[in-house]
Amino acid sequence: xxxxxxxxxxxxxxxxxxxxxxxxxxxxxxxxxxxxDGSHDLWRATYDPIHFAPAILQARDEDCLVCHREVLLDRxxxxxxxxxxxxxxxxxxxxxxxYAGEQExxxxxxxxxxxxxxxxxxxxxxxxxxxEPRDEAPGTSATAIRQGSLRKQVDxxxxxxxxxxxxxxxxxxxxxxxxxxxxxxxxSCLSCxxxxxxxxxxxxxxxxxxIEAAAAKDSEICHGCHGGRAWxxxxxxxxxxxxxxxxxxxxxxxxxxxxxxxxxxxxxPTVDRESRQKP
Amino acid sequence: MARNRKIDHDELxxxxxxxxxxxxxxxxxxxxxxxxxxxxxxxxxxxCEIACKDKNGLPPGPRFRRVLPIEGGRFPDVYAYKIxxxxxxxxxxxxxxxxxxxxxxxxxxxxxxxxxSSLCIGCRKCEAACPYGAPQWDPQEWVVKKCNMCIDExxxxxxxxxxxxxxxxxxxxxxxxxxxQGRWPTTAVGPGEKPVRQVRHMANPELTGPSIAFxxxxxxxxxxx
Numbered sequence: 312x313x314x315x316x317x318x319x320x321x322x323x324x325x326x327x328x329x330x331x332x333x334x335x336x337x338x339x340x341x342x343x344x345x346x347x348d349g350s351h352d353l354w355r356a357t358y359d360p361i362h363f364a365p366a367i368l369q370a371r372d373e374d375c376l377v378c379h380r381e382v383l384l385d386r387x388x389x390x391x392x393x394x395x396x397x398x399x400x401x402x403x404x405x406x407x408x409x410y411a412g413e414q415e416x417x418x419x420x421x422x423x424x425x426x427x428x429x430x431x432x433x434x435x436x437x438x439x440x441x442x443e444p445r446d447e448a449p450g451t452s453a454t455a456i457r458q459g460s461l462r463k464q465v466d467x468x469x470x471x472x473x474x475x476x477x478x479x480x481x482x483x484x485x486x487x488x489x490x491x492x493x494x495x496x497x498x499s500c501l502s503c504x505x506x507x508x509x510x511x512x513x514x515x516x517x518x519x520x521x522i523e524a525a526a527a528k529d530s531e532i533c534h535g536c537h538g539g540r541a542w543x544x545x546x547x548x549x550x551x552x553x554x555x556x557x558x559x560x561x562x563x564x565x566x567x568x569x570x571x572x573x574x575x576x577x578x579x580p581t582v583d584r585e586s587r588q589k590p
Numbered sequence: 591m592a593r594n595r596k597i598d599h600d601e602l603x604x605x606x607x608x609x610x611x612x613x614x615x616x617x618x619x620x621x622x623x624x625x626x627x628x629x630x631x632x633x634x635x636x637x638c639e640i641a642c643k644d645k646n647g648l649p650p651g652p653r654f655r656r657v658l659p660i661e662g663g664r665f666p667d668v669y670a671y672k673i674x675x676x677x678x679x680x681x682x683x684x685x686x687x688x689x690x691x692x693x694x695x696x697x698x699x700x701x702x703x704x705x706x707s708s709l710c711i712g713c714r715k716c717e718a719a720c721p722y723g724a725p726q727w728d729p730q731e732w733v734v735k736k737c738n739m740c741i742d743e744x745x746x747x748x749x750x751x752x753x754x755x756x757x758x759x760x761x762x763x764x765x766x767x768x769x770x771q772g773r774w775p776t777t778a779v780g781p782g783e784k785p786v787r788q789v790r791h792m793a794n795p796e797l798t799g800p801s802i803a804f805x806x807x808x809x810x811x812x813x814x815x
Binding site (some may be wrong): 331377388391392393395400401403404405415449464466467468471472542543 | 597599618621656658659660673682684687688690691692706707708709711712714715717718719720722723731732733743792795796799
């Protein structure tokens, strides 16, 4: 009966196929791993633990730049596709005394251009605290990062808003928006802020002394991060550090303000120990 | 693009001046249009996304519109819904003031935040500044592009491609104030449902005043439990 014949023949064929096929499949896998089309490496890099907490919070910029060199290398186009030269136009916020140089990309303006280097020490993980590539919304998978906002890898409200929010003239008792009233205050924030809220910028991404030194020469420095480049309608609710001469009673608006900067931005403890040891 | 075409520099300059007058400050439109999306009835087929990519001729990478599947909970209290967002055509867009060349402006007639990517120099500042991830980087053309609510379709009296592609009819446009008030007749909002301005995980609307309305899922509500 052909019925009998076929199954045994099939079994033999099967065995032969397995014997030959299995090593072949393994060899193929090994090949793909070794060279592949690069997609394997891409996935491995995409899911590198460095993109997730806690590793990302401990990463140094060099660690990220190994793979993301382009972030600091990419430049703007020389000309827009319609032929508009990049240097032909400046936005209003680029027509101020502190602005220098040519048009630059977002990352370069915060990490490598002269003003950024003078005043700040932003790091990749000041803004990038991790995101799950599989997730388009925060918090929907077991490995997900629970902070952040839809469609963004960087949360605007807890990063950009600190330096690009509105100045709050009502709260400061200013009679109007800064550009209109600044003449009355000698065009300087320091006319008040030499003594008010004088404990400020003690965070690892700002250079506190350099900021004060630069501001003593050009008041646009303070305004630049506090209202001068305000992309958003909100003001950032800054922590309210007690300062020498501050009253112990809190104004009503400050009742639920923090009194210290976020822990992850506090300067390393060694700096603290040194200052405590001083008499 | 315009690589082989001769550039009329006078016309370019005139166009730029025209544009710049519009860009220094965001226009306050007589009537602001916005999108409305039903988070629960959306089945997540992404036809809107594909229609959008098709209309705008986008390569892999940039996605003006995104359907965001949200899932979670523990048995038996599990949930799944979709949030669907493109550009929210904000009252005070964050992208607009950051643009150094005047490529982005807000239209006075319908409040659409429009972009002329042929003026873009690829500095990517708008992309970073937008709290809702609307501006999209096109690495092949080295410019940023974004949703303009299919302004050409609007001007022809039609609706955007994404809306027309929605087989569940859960995505629509309309005057945003009327949508928020529940006064605008639309298939995206069912009887007795009240659209909201924010859902869980969406960046704070106070930042820029986005023109977006959602019918939220019970687990996506932020105003009440």
